[in-house]
Amino acid sequence: MVEAVRTQGLFKRFGQQIAVGGIDLIVPRGSFAGLVGPNGAGKTTTLSMVTGLLRPDGGLIEINGHNVWSDPVSVKAHIGVLPEGLRLFERLSGRELLLYNGQLRGIPLAEVGRRADELLRIMDLVESQDKLVVDYSTGMRKKIGLAAALLHNPDVLFLDEPFEGVDPVSANTLVEVLRRYTASGSTVIFSSHVMDLVERLCDWVSVMSRGHIVAQGPLDEVRRDRTLNEAFLELVGARGNGEEGLTWLGSSTA
Amino acid sequence: MVRLFVRLKLRLIRGNLRGDTIKQLGFVFSVIGAVVAAVAGFLLFSLVRLAPADVALDIGIVAFTLFTIGWILVPLLAFGLDETLDPSRLALFPLTTRQLAIGMFAASATGPWPLASLIVLAGGVVGLASGLGGVLLGLVAVVLQFALCLVASRAVTTALSGALRSRRGRDLLAVAAVFVVLLFQLPNLLLNRGLPGEPSKLLESAGSALRWTPPGLAAHAIADGGLIGVADLIVVAMVVVVLAWLWIAALRRALVTPDSSNQSGGSVRRSRIGRFLPGGMLGAIVAKELKYARREPRGRISWFTAIAVSGIIMFSLRGPGGWQGPASAIAPACLAALMIGLQAANVFGIDGPSLWMNAVAFATDRDVRTDLAGRHLAIAIIAVPLLTVVSVVAALIAGTLPWALVAALTAWGVLGVALGVGSVTSVILPYTFPDRLNAFSGAAPGQGGQAFLASFGAMLGTSMIALPVGLPILLGAYWLCVLAVPYGLLIAWAGRRLGASIGFNRMPDLVAAVSRPT
Numbered sequence: 001m002v003e004a005v006r007t008q009g010l011f012k013r014f015g016q017q018i019a020v021g022g023i024d025l026i027v028p029r030g031s032f033a034g035l036v037g038p039n040g041a042g043k044t045t046t047l048s049m050v051t052g053l054l055r056p057d058g059g060l061i062e063i064n065g066h067n068v069w070s071d072p073v074s075v076k077a078h079i080g081v082l083p084e085g086l087r088l089f090e091r092l093s094g095r096e097l098l099l100y101n102g103q104l105r106g107i108p109l110a111e112v113g114r115r116a117d118e119l120l121r122i123m124d125l126v127e128s129q130d131k132l133v134v135d136y137s138t139g140m141r142k143k144i145g146l147a148a149a150l151l152h153n154p155d156v157l158f159l160d161e162p163f164e165g166v167d168p169v170s171a172n173t174l175v176e177v178l179r180r181y182t183a184s185g186s187t188v189i190f191s192s193h194v195m196d197l198v199e200r201l202c203d204w205v206s207v208m209s210r211g212h213i214v215a216q217g218p219l220d221e222v223r224r225d226r227t228l229n230e231a232f233l234e235l236v237g238a239r240g241n242g243e244e245g246l247t248w249l250g251s252s253t254a
Numbered sequence: 255m256v257r258l259f260v261r262l263k264l265r266l267i268r269g270n271l272r273g274d275t276i277k278q279l280g281f282v283f284s285v286i287g288a289v290v291a292a293v294a295g296f297l298l299f300s301l302v303r304l305a306p307a308d309v310a311l312d313i314g315i316v317a318f319t320l321f322t323i324g325w326i327l328v329p330l331l332a333f334g335l336d337e338t339l340d341p342s343r344l345a346l347f348p349l350t351t352r353q354l355a356i357g358m359f360a361a362s363a364t365g366p367w368p369l370a371s372l373i374v375l376a377g378g379v380v381g382l383a384s385g386l387g388g389v390l391l392g393l394v395a396v397v398l399q400f401a402l403c404l405v406a407s408r409a410v411t412t413a414l415s416g417a418l419r420s421r422r423g424r425d426l427l428a429v430a431a432v433f434v435v436l437l438f439q440l441p442n443l444l445l446n447r448g449l450p451g452e453p454s455k456l457l458e459s460a461g462s463a464l465r466w467t468p469p470g471l472a473a474h475a476i477a478d479g480g481l482i483g484v485a486d487l488i489v490v491a492m493v494v495v496v497l498a499w500l501w502i503a504a505l506r507r508a509l510v511t512p513d514s515s516n517q518s519g520g521s522v523r524r525s526r527i528g529r530f531l532p533g534g535m536l537g538a539i540v541a542k543e544l545k546y547a548r549r550e551p552r553g554r555i556s557w558f559t560a561i562a563v564s565g566i567i568m569f570s571l572r573g574p575g576g577w578q579g580p581a582s583a584i585a586p587a588c589l590a591a592l593m594i595g596l597q598a599a600n601v602f603g604i605d606g607p608s609l610w611m612n613a614v615a616f617a618t619d620r621d622v623r624t625d626l627a628g629r630h631l632a633i634a635i636i637a638v639p640l641l642t643v644v645s646v647v648a649a650l651i652a653g654t655l656p657w658a659l660v661a662a663l664t665a666w667g668v669l670g671v672a673l674g675v676g677s678v679t680s681v682i683l684p685y686t687f688p689d690r691l692n693a694f695s696g697a698a699p700g701q702g703g704q705a706f707l708a709s710f711g712a713m714l715g716t717s718m719i720a721l722p723v724g725l726p727i728l729l730g731a732y733w734l735c736v737l738a739v740p741y742g743l744l745i746a747w748a749g750r751r752l753g754a755s756i757g758f759n760r761m762p763d764l765v766a767a768v769s770r771p772t
Binding site: 051052073076079081085088089091093095096099100104109131132148 | 534610761
C-alpha cells in the first residue's frame with residue numbers, strides 16, 4: 001500500500017536550534033490523521049516542509065509516492081493546504097479569493113464559480129461573500145481558508161491548527177465537511193493540541209515532542225486503554241503538576 | 255504617577271531596542287539627530303536676534319506655529335511608534351482619568367525629540383526677548399508653548415485613536431500621509447518656479463495672520479515682555495487648559511468606547527473587469543493585481559506617488575537650464591515610466607504573507623512566468639494610458655504636440671525594460687512591505703538594506719539597459735522610437751524568463767522573505 005504521506009529522516013534546523021530532528025512521519029491513505037504535540041514541538045515546521053513551503057535541510061518527503069521537492073508537478077495539484085496564521089489575500093472578498101484560487105489551479109471559471117457558491121453555502125459564508133477577507137473574523141477566515149484548500153478537490157489535505165480560535169458553530173461546520181471528505185477516501189492531516197477533538201475525529205495519530213515523533217499509529221494503539229490526553233502527557237513527559245508554590249492564590253477562608 | 259509613567263516610557267524605549275543591533279543603531283542616530291537638531295535649532299533661533307525686531311517677531315510667530323502643527327501631525331502619521339499613545343492599553347489599570355492624563359502627559363514629554371523641541375523653543379527666548387521682563391515671560395511662554403504642543407498632539411491622537419485602530423481609518427491615514435509628504439514638496443516646487451511675491455512680504459503677512467493664534471500669542475509675549483505679554487500668556491494658558499480638558503474628555507470616552515477595529519466593513523462590488531481579461535491563471539492574477547492597486551492602501555499610495563512625482567518632474571524640468579526641444583517632452587515621460595516601473599522591483603511584496611497561496615499551486619517555472627506576466631499586464635493596463643497622458647501634457651508644455659508620439663513610444667519602451675529588470679530584482683532581492691503603514695519606512699525591520707539594493711539596482715539596471723535605445727532618441731535620433739516598444743517587450747520577456755527560472759527554485763525563500771513579521 002502506498003501511504004498518503006511518508007517522510008524519511010526529515011530534518012530542519014534554524015540556526016542553533018533543531019526544529020525537526022529527522023522524523024519518519026507516516027499517514028496511511030484515507031485516514032483522518034492528527035499531528036499532536038506541545039507548542040514548539042515542530043508541528044508547523046513539519047507541515048510547512050511537507051507542503052513545499054519550507055525547504056528541509058535533509059530527508060525525503062513523499063506524497064502518494066511522489067517526491068515533493070523533486071517532482072512538484074505530480075504533487076502540487078493533489079494537495080490542499082491551510083497554513084497557520086490565517087495568511088490570506090486580505091483585499092479580496094471571500095468569493096474573489098475562492099475564484100482566484102480555483103483559476104490559479106487551472107479550473108475553468110464557470111466550474112470554479114459553481115464550486116465556490118456551493119462551498120460558500122456549506123460554510124455559511126453567503127452573507128459575507130462580498131466582504132473583504134481583511135474584515136473577516138477568525139472563524140470566517142478558517143472557513144474561507146478551508147474552502148480555498150478544498151476547491152480543487154485535492155487527495156490530501158494539510159491543516160495547521162484549523163480549529164484554533166474558531167467558535168463551536170463554525171468548528172462543527174468544519175468537522176462535518178472534513179468527515180464527508182475523508183469518508184470518500186481522501187486524506188486529512190491536521191495539527192492540534194486539543195486532545196478531545198483529535199480523539200473524537202482521528203483514526204490515526206502522530207505525537208511530536210521537541211522535534212521528534214514519540215508515538216505514531218492507529219488511535220487505539222497510541223492511547224491503549226487510557227484517554228488520549230493521559231497518553232499524550234505521559235509521552236511528552238509532562239512537567240510538574242502545579243501543586244508547589246502559589247500558596248497565596250485562591251480565596252482564603254481565614 | 256509622573257515618575258512611574260516616565261519610567262514606563264524609558265523602559266519601553268529600552269525594551270524595544272533589546273537584542274536588535276539595527277534598531278539600536280537607529281536609536282543612536284535618532285538621538286544624535288535630536289541633539290544636532292536641538293543645538294542647531296537653538297542657535298538658529300537665537301540668531302533671529304540679529305534681524306530687525308518686527309521681522310524677528312514674525313519669524314518667531316511662524317516658527318512657533320509650525321512647531322505646534324508638527325507636533326499634531328507627526329505622531330498621527332507615525333502612529334504606533336509610541337505605545338503610551340494608545341489609551342486602551344492602559345484602560346484596565348486602576349487609574350483615574352486625571353492620573354492617566356498626567357501620566358500620559360509626562361510620558362509624551364519623555365524622549366529625545368520632545369526634549370530637543372523644548373530646547374529649540376527655548377532658543378526663542380534668546381532670539382526674541384528684550385530685557386528682564388522678556389526673559390521671565392519668555393521662560394513661562396516656552397513652557398506653555400511646549401505644553402500646548404503636547405496637549406494638542408495628545409488631544410488629537412486620543413480623539414482619533416478609535417478611528418486609527420480601525421482598518422478603514424488606518425487605510426485612510428496611510429494615503430493622507432503621502433499627501434502631507436507631498437505638501438512639503440510644494441514650497442520646493444514654488445521656489446523652483448519663483449515665488450509669487452517677496453519672501454519678506456510673505457513672512458510679514460503670515461506673521462500678522464498667525465499673530466492671534468495661541469503659538470503666535472506665546473511668541474509675541476516673549477518679544478513684548480510687558481503687560482500685553484502677560485495678557486497674551488494668560489490666553490495661551492487658558493487655551494492649554496481647555497485643550498487639556500478636551501483631551502481628558504476624549505480620553506474618558508476612548509476608554510469606554512468599544513474597540514471599533516473588529517467591526518466589519520461593507521461589501522465590495524463584484525468587479526466586471528473580469529470579462530475583458532483572459533481566462534485561467536493569467537486572468538486571475540491580472541484581476542487580483544488590479545483589485546490590489548485599488549483596495550490596498552500601499553497600491554493606492556504607490557500609484558498616487560508615481561503620478562504626483564511625474565507631475566513634479568514635468569514642471570521642474572521646464573524653464574531655463576532644463577531640457578530643450580523634443581527632449582523636454584521625452585525625458586519627463588521616460589522618468590515617469592521609470593518611476594512606475596520601480597513599483598515592479600519587488601512585485602511579490604504586495605502579496606506579503608499570502609504569497610504561499612501561489613507557492614503551493616505553482617508546479618513549474620512556467621507558472622511563475624505566468625504570475626510575473628499577469629502582474630506586468632496589470633501594471634501596463636494602468637501605466638500605458640497614464641504614460642500617454644504624461645507624454646501629451648509634457649508635449650503641450652514643451653509646445654509641440656507631435657513630440658508626444660516620440661515621448662509615449664519611448665516611455666512605453668522604458669516601462670517594458672523596467673518591468674523586465676524588476677522581475678529579476680523581485681526574485682533576487684525580495685523584501686517585506688511593513689504591515690503598519692507610515693510614510694517613513696519602506697521595508698520590514700532588518701530588510702532596509704535589501705529594499706534599498708532592490709530599488710537602487712532596479713533603477714540602475716533599467717537605466718543601463720534602456721540606454722542603447724533611449725540615449726540616441728534623447729540626442730535626436732527620433733526615428734529610433736519605433737524600436738523602443740519592441741525592445742521593451744523583449745527585455746520584459748527575457749526578464750520574466752530569467753526571473754521565473756530563478757524564482758521557481760527560490761519559491762520557499764521568496765515566501766519567507768516577503769512574510770517577515772513587521
